[in-house]
Amino acid sequence: MFELFTSMVREEWxxxxxxxxxxxxxxxxxxxxxxxxxxxxxxxxxxxxxPVGNLSIIVHANYLMLGLMVGGFGMLGNEVMNRxxxxxxxxxxxxxxxxxxxxxxxxxxxxxxxxxxxxxxVFPFAFGYILASPFIHVPLASALFLLLTLTxxxxxxxxxxxxxxxxxxxxxxxxxxxxxxxxxxxxxIMATGMNPALxxxxxxxxxxxxxxxxxxxxxxxxxxxxxSLRLFNPESVGSEKKYKDSFxxxxxxxxxxxxxxxxxxxxxDLYRSGSMIGQTIFSxxxxxxxxxxxxxxxxxxxxxxxxxxxxxxxxxxxxxxMYTWVTMFDNFGPYxxxxxxxxxxxxxxxxxxxxxxxIPAVFIAVVAGLSGExxxxxxxxVLGIAVSFYAVSIMAWLCGLxxxxxxxxxxxxxxxxILVGIVITVFSAVSFLNPYYALGxxxxxxxxxxxxxxxxxxxxxxxxAGF
Amino acid sequence: xxxxxxxxxxxxxxxDVQAVDHVTLAVKEGALFGLLGPNGSGKTTMIRMLTGxxxxxxxxxxxxxxxxxxxxxxxxxxxxxxxxxxxxxxxLTAIEYLKFVAAVRKIPDIGKKADWWFDFLxxxxxxxxxxxxxxxxxxxxxxxTQAFIHEPALALxxxxxxxxxxxxxxxxxxxxxxxxxKGRTIFISTHILEVAEEICSEFAILHxxxxxxxxxxxxxxxxxxxxxxxxxxxxxxxxxx
Ligand SMILES: Nc1ncnc2c1ncn2[C@@H]1O[C@H](COP(=O)(O)OP(=O)(O)OP(=O)(O)O)[C@@H](O)[C@H]1O
Ligand SMILES: [Mg+2]
Numbered sequence: 001m002f003e004l005f006t007s008m009v010r011e012e013w014x015x016x017x018x019x020x021x022x023x024x025x026x027x028x029x030x031x032x033x034x035x036x037x038x039x040x041x042x043x044x045x046x047x048x049x050x051p052v053g054n055l056s057i058i059v060h061a062n063y064l065m066l067g068l069m070v071g072g073f074g075m076l077g078n079e080v081m082n083r084x085x086x087x088x089x090x091x092x093x094x095x096x097x098x099x100x101x102x103x104x105x106x107x108x109x110x111x112x113x114x115x116x117x118x119x120x121x122v123f124p125f126a127f128g129y130i131l132a133s134p135f136i137h138v139p140l141a142s143a144l145f146l147l148l149t150l151t152x153x154x155x156x157x158x159x160x161x162x163x164x165x166x167x168x169x170x171x172x173x174x175x176x177x178x179x180x181x182x183x184x185x186x187x188x189i190m191a192t193g194m195n196p197a198l199x200x201x202x203x204x205x206x207x208x209x210x211x212x213x214x215x216x217x218x219x220x221x222x223x224x225x226x227x228s229l230r231l232f233n234p235e236s237v238g239s240e241k242k243y244k245d246s247f248x249x250x251x252x253x254x255x256x257x258x259x260x261x262x263x264x265x266x267x268x269d270l271y272r273s274g275s276m277i278g279q280t281i282f283s284x285x286x287x288x289x290x291x292x293x294x295x296x297x298x299x300x301x302x303x304x305x306x307x308x309x310x311x312x313x314x315x316x317x318x319x320x321x322m323y324t325w326v327t328m329f330d331n332f333g334p335y336x337x338x339x340x341x342x343x344x345x346x347x348x349x350x351x352x353x354x355x356x357x358x359i360p361a362v363f364i365a366v367v368a369g370l371s372g373e374x375x376x377x378x379x380x381x382v383l384g385i386a387v388s389f390y391a392v393s394i395m396a397w398l399c400g401l402x403x404x405x406x407x408x409x410x411x412x413x414x415x416x417x418i419l420v421g422i423v424i425t426v427f428s429a430v431s432f433l434n435p436y437y438a439l440g441x442x443x444x445x446x447x448x449x450x451x452x453x454x455x456x457x458x459x460x461x462x463x464x465a466g467f
Numbered sequence: 468x469x470x471x472x473x474x475x476x477x478x479x480x481x482x483d484v485q486a487v488d489h490v491t492l493a494v495k496e497g498a499l500f501g502l503l504g505p506n507g508s509g510k511t512t513m514i515r516m517l518t519g520x521x522x523x524x525x526x527x528x529x530x531x532x533x534x535x536x537x538x539x540x541x542x543x544x545x546x547x548x549x550x551x552x553x554x555x556x557x558x559l560t561a562i563e564y565l566k567f568v569a570a571v572r573k574i575p576d577i578g579k580k581a582d583w584w585f586d587f588l589x590x591x592x593x594x595x596x597x598x599x600x601x602x603x604x605x606x607x608x609x610x611x612t613q614a615f616i617h618e619p620a621l622a623l624x625x626x627x628x629x630x631x632x633x634x635x636x637x638x639x640x641x642x643x644x645x646x647x648x649k650g651r652t653i654f655i656s657t658h659i660l661e662v663a664e665e666i667c668s669e670f671a672i673l674h675x676x677x678x679x680x681x682x683x684x685x686x687x688x689x690x691x692x693x694x695x696x697x698x699x700x701x702x703x704x705x706x707x708x
Contacts, residue, residue, distance in 0.1 A: 242595040247563035251570055261570035265559060272597070273560040337548035337614065338518045338571050341540045463521050 004105065008112040024045075027410040029124035036128025040136055058154045060203050063122060067157020068287050068439035070117050078182065107229055114158060120408070122154050145209070152202035152217055157290075159224035165282055166228040169274075202441070228267035243272075261342070266326050267355070279325045280359055288315060288363065302432075308373045309431040309438055311363050312380040313424050316387030323392045324404045326352045332401065332464035342464055343456035346396055353392060361385055377440035383431060386441035389421050393451035400459035428440040469496045471515060471621050471652045475662035476526030480513050486512040489526065494654060501649045501663040502656040504673035507658075510656035513673070514623050517654070518548050525543060531594060531621060544572070547614035549607075557599030561590070561609050561703070562695035564598055568613045581688070584612040587642075588635065597653045604630045611639070615646075623654045628662060630641035640666055672698060674705050 017025045044053060126147035133143035168175040178383040203216040248265040257263050270276040291314055295307055302310070326349045335345060364384045394416055399406035406412050423444065431438035472494035472617040494500045502510050515521045516678045517530055519539020527534065532540045559567060559602045562581060562610040569577040585591035588608040590626050593601060598609065614622055620686055627643065627693035647653055657663050663670055664684060679701050 022536045241597065241600070243560050243563075243597065244595065245560070245563055245566070247559065247566050251566075253559055262571075265567050268563070269558040333550070333552065333554045336515075337543070337550050337610075338517070338568065339544035340571060431566075 003114055008108055009116065012112065019052050024409045024411060028408050028413070029120055031410045031414060032121060033124035033128040035216050036125040037132050038128075040129050040132030043136055046333075055207055055295055057203065060149065060200075060206065061291065063125075063150045063153040064157040064200070064202075064290060065157075065287050066117070066121055067154040068290065069283060070113060070158055070161075103229065103232065110162070110229070114155075117158075118151070118154065122151055126150050145206070149202045149206040153200075153204065153222070154218075154265055155221050156200070156202060159221050159228070159283055161286065162228045163224040164286070165278065166231045168278065168281070170231050179199050182319055188408060257348075257351045259344055259348040259351065262345065263351045263355070266349065266352040269312050270325065270352075279322075283321065283325070283365070284318060284359065287318060292367070305373055305435050306428075306432045307378055308368055308371055308376060308380050308381060309435065310428055311367060312384035312438075313387050314362050315360050315367075316384040317391055317420065317424065319384065319388040320355060320391035321403075322356045322359075322388075322393055323349065325356070327401050328404050336464070341460055342401065343460045345401060346452075346455055346459060349401070350392070350396065357385055357388060360388060376435045376438075379431065379435050383427060383438040383441045386444040387424060387427065389448045390423060390444040393448035393455070394419050397451040397455040397458065400455065401464070471496050471498075472500075472530050472654065474491060474513075474517070474526065474528040477513070477516060477523050477528050477549070478525035479516060479521065480524045482592065485676045487516065487523075487673075489620040490673070490676075490678045491526075492671060492678065492681060494652060497647055497650050497667050498652055499667050500652070500654045501667035501670040502654065502673065503658075503660065503663060503670055504656075505702060507675075508673040510673060512623055512676075514548075514625050514654070514656060515541075515550075518546060518623055519543055520550075527658055545619060546620070547617065547619035549610045549614045549622075549624040549627065551625040554606075558597060558638070559631065560595050560597055561585075562594045563604075564609060565612060565616065568616065572617050574617050580616055581612070584616065588612065588638070604632065604635070607631060608635070619651070619656065621652045625656050627655050628659060629637065636662075660695040660698055670694070672701055674702050677705075679705055 013025070043055065068088050126143075129146055130140070130143040132138075133140055164175070164178070167178060201213060201220070205213045205217060246268055247264055250267060251260055254260040254263050255268075269281075292311065294313060332342070332345070361381050361384070364381045365377055368374055373380070395403050398412045398416055407416070427438065427441050427444075430440065470491065470493045472490045476492055477487060477490045477492070478485070480498050490509075490513065502513060504510050512521070513660045516523050517528055517535060519535045519542045522536060527536065529535065530542045533545065535542050562585075563579060565581045565584075569575075574580075575589075582591075585594055588611065590605050590608050593605050598606065601609065611627070614624065627639060631639060640662060643653055643655070647668070655663075655667075667684055669681070669683050683692065687694060
C-alpha cells in the first residue's frame with residue numbers, strides 16, 4: 001500500500017521533471033518560498049492601507065482556492081486514472097493488475113495529490129513567512145500558527161470540492177439539493193448579520209485560537225474525506241452505450257471556425273466526459289463564488305465599483321485556465337497519424353476556448369447585475385474577457401499543449417506571473433480611476449495575438465511532448 | 468521505378484540511446500516492404516521519423532518526394548499511418564471518429580466508404596460505440612480503416628496484424644497484398660516472420676538501430692533460404708559481435 005503511494009509520488013515527479021528538467025521542477029517550491037519571504041517584508045507597508053486582518057483573509061482565501069482547484073477528484077474518477085498525463089500515467093492504471101481494490105488505488109491517488117500539492121505550494125509559502133517573521137517583528141509562534149491555518153484552508157477547499165464532486169458524480173438531484181441547502185445556510189448567516197467567517201473555520205481559528213475550533217475543523221475535514229472516499233464509485237457506470245452521431249451536426253454549426261473538425265471533437269469530448277458541466281461548476285463557479293464571499297469581506301476598503309472590476313479581472317484570470325480543460329485530457333497521440341501540426345492544434349484549442357468564454361462573460365454580467373453595478377456591465381465584461389484572452393495567450397506561448405504540467409516549471413511560472421501580474425495591476429488601477437477606462441483593455445488583443453503567433457512557431461519547432 | 472521512401476544516414480538518438488543508427492534505405496513504388504527486427508531495434512522510431520512524428524537527430528529522409536523534416540504535415544497529408552499504440556480519441560464513437568478523420572483530411576462524403584469498411588472488417592455493430600469502450604481488436608480495426616480511408620499512395624503500419632483474430636489476420640493480409648497490386652506502396656513493421664515472407668516483396672532487418680540487411684524476398688527464395696532462419700542467424704551473429 002505504501003509502496004504504491006511512493007511509486008505514485010515518484011511517477012508524478014518524473015512526469016514533471018522529464019518535461020523540463022529536475023532542477024527547474026525542484027526549484028518550484030523555492031520560488032513559492034521566495035515570493036512569500038519577500039512578500040512578508042511588504043506587510044508593514046501594505047498594512048498602512050489594508051489592515052493585516054484583511055491580508056490574512058486574502059492569503060487564506062488563496063489557499064482555500066488552491067484546495068478547490070485541486071480537489072475535484074470525484075468528478076474525474078476513473079478517467080483521471082487513465083488520462084491525466086496521457087499514457088505517461090500508467091501507474092494508477094496498471095496498478096489494477098495488482099491485487100488491490102480500485103478504491104484503494106484511488107485513495108492512494110488522492111492522498112498522493114494532497115501531499116504533493118502541500119509540499120509544492122502550502123509548505124514553502126508558510127515557511128517563507130516563518131523565516132521572514134523575525135525581521136518583520138512577528139512572533140514565531142504566530143508564524144507557525146499560520147502554517148497550521150493555511151494547511152487547514154487548503155484542506156478545506158480540497159475536501160469540500162472532493163465531497164461535492166463525488167456527490168455530483170453519485171447523484172445529481174442530491175447534489176443540487178445539497179447546494180440549495182448550502183445556499184440557504186449561507187443566505188441565513190448573511191441575513192442575520194452573524195460573522196460570515198463562521199462559515200470558514202480556519203479563518204476563525206486564525207483570528208482566535210481555540211482547541212474546540214481546531215478539533216471541530218479536523219473532524220469536519222475527516223468526515224468530508226471519508227464520506228467522499230466511501231461514495232466514490234470506481235466502476236465506470238453503464239455498459240457499452242450507443243450514441244447517435246453528434247459530430248456531423250456540430251461540425252456544420254462550427255464551420256465558421258478555423259479547424260472546425262478539431263473544435264467539434266473537443267466539444268464532444270468535453271461534453272461526453274462530463275468535463276463541461278463538472279469543470280464549470282468545480283473549477284469555475286465554486287472558486288468564483290468563494291472569491292465573491294471573500295471580496296465582500298473586504299468591501300469596506302474599496303470604492304463600490306472597484307470591487308466589480310477586481311472581480312472581473314479575477315474572473316478573467318480564472319477563465320483563462322479553461323485552456324487547461326481542453327488540453328488536459330487530450331494528448332498528441334491521436335493526432336500523430338493525421339496531417340495536423342501542433343500549431344494547428346493550438347489554434348483549435350484556442351477556438352474551443354473562445355467558445356467557452358461565453359461562460360465568464362455571462363457570469364460577470366450576472367454579477368454586475370446582482371451587485372447593483374449594472375451600469376458598468378459592459379466595461380466589466382470587456383475587462384474580464386480581455387484579461388482572459390491575454391492570459392491564455394501567454395499560457396499557450398509558455399506551455400504549448402501542456403499547461404497543467406509546465407506550470408510547475410519555475411521559469412514558466414515566473415514569467416507568467418510577471419506578465420499577467422503587471423497587466424492585471426495596471427488595468428485594475430485604471431478601472432478604479434474611471435470605470436470606462438476598463439474598455440481600454442481591448443488593447444490587450446494586440447499582445448495576445450502576438451503571443452499566440454509566437455506560440456505556434458515555438459511549439460511547431462519541437463517534438464510534441466513525450467507522451 | 469520511382470522511390471517512394473528514401474532515407475539517407477537517418478539517425479535518432481534519445482540521449483545516450485541510439486535508437487536508429489545511420490540507416491540508409493529506399494523503398495520502391497509498388498513494394499510491400501517489411502521492416503523486421505527484435506524488440507527495441509528501432510522499427511517504431513523509424514516509422515515515426517518517416518511520418519514526421521518525431522525529428523531525426525541526423526541524416527535526412529523524404530517520403531513521396533516530401534522532406535520529412537521540412538514538411539511533416541505535408542507527408543502525413545499524403546500517407547496513411549497506423550501507429551504502434553492505437554488510441555483513437557476516446558469520447559467519439561467509431562463512426563464519429565471516421566468522420567472526424569475525413570473532415571481533417573478533407574475527404575467529402577465518406578458515408579459509403581465507412582460503411583464498406585465496417586462491413587469488410589466486420590464491426591458494423593460497434594459503429595455507435597464510444598472508442599474508449601471498444602475492444603483492442605476493434606480499435607485496431609478502426610485505426611486500420613482511418614489509415615486507408617483516403618486510399619493513400621503509401622501506408623506505413625506498425626504491426627498490422629497485432630490484436631487481430633486469425634480470420635481478421637487472413638483478411639488483412641489479403642487486403643495488403645491486393646493493395647500494392649494497384650501500384651501503391653505499403654511499409655510495415657512486424658515480428659511475424661512467416662507473414663512477412665508470405666506477403667512482402669522486400670524486407671530489411673534492423674538490430675540495435677543498425678541496418679543489417681535490405682533486399683528482395685525473392686533473393687532469399689532463389690537461394691532456397693527461409694526468412695525466419697535467415698533472420699535468426701543474422702541477428703544472433705550480430706549479437707555476438
Ligand atoms: N520516446 C523515447 N524516449 C527515449 N527512448 C526511446 C523513446 N522511444 C524509443 N526509445 C528507445 O529507442 C529504442 C528503439 O525503440 P523502438 O520503439 O523504435 O523499437 P521497436 O523496434 O519498435 O521495438 P518493438 O519491437 O518492441 O516495438 C529503444 O531502445 C527504446 O527504449
Ligand atoms: Mg515498435
